[in-house]
């Protein structure tokens with residue numbers, strides 16, 4: 588039985604990097620009229636109240652999205668992101684934080700199609716309730732890794748696969764590599780974005796090296812850590828791996844990360860990197 592609930596973590600520093608990347612890619616795909624398919628393999632509940640008992644228990648959003656709300660932002664992409672999050676809230680108050688499904692649903696067009704997978708029965712129910720009126724969206728209570736093989740290639744021949752596991756089960760790391768291999772066999776031109784936690788730097792790097800061996804067309808790594816790396820306990824940062832990224836993504840993130848770091852660092856300094864791996 589899965590015990591991870593994203594409601595404890597919604598809007599934290601990792602979500603900010605994750606959703607900045609996700610929405611950047613969606614906005615990029617929206618530049619062409621042609622419809623596309625969005626697959627969210629680990630969708631969560633879709634939208635989160637920041638006043639739920641879970642959010643109030645951890646208050647992780649205070650070191651994430653709340654810091655962007657407390658400041659006059661400079662970088663246009665950060666400003667745009669704040670405006671987007673504001674659109675789920677009223678006035679200047681921060682009461683809700685959208686998950687990846689709500690962000691995708693808000694930005695995608697009437698002709699685009701969304702497929703959302705979520706295994707946790709409670710979160711699956713919340714997700715389904717949230718989107719029951721939206722004809723573009725299908726929710727599915729089955730395994731998101733298996734969905735990569737089952738759903739690809741998309742009829743549209745344009746697609747974005749967003750993979751955001753909780754890594755609650757250690758086998759997720761291998762399952763993800765196998766799923767990416769199957770996905771690329773079927774749909775080599777799709778854009779794939781994978782979120783990962785930075786726990787122990789060496790273990791994370793070794794896993795990324797194994798992923799690269801699948802034979803990726805190209806891979807961009809963006810990592811942001813608000814905390815210094817420690818001997819290994821807890822999540823000190825997180826990263827995004829993007830296969831077939833928009834050509835402008837690396838340069839734009841190199842530009843915005845210094846400001847993001849000045850907002851989100853915990854202590855003297857955080858660290859960030861943007862690396863083209865292949």
Ligand SMILES: C[S@@+](CC[C@H](N)C(=O)[O-])C[C@H]1O[C@@H](n2cnc3c(N)ncnc32)[C@H](O)[C@@H]1O
Pocket residue numbers: 589591592593605628629630631632633685686687688704705706707710729730731732751752753
């Ligand atoms: C990090 S959360 C997702 C957050 C969401 N993507 C967002 O950005 O708002 C990971 C979710 O994956 C679900 N999950 C775990 N293993 C899964 C699997 N194999 N297939 C589908 N969902 C899974 C968990 O129940 C959890 O809700």
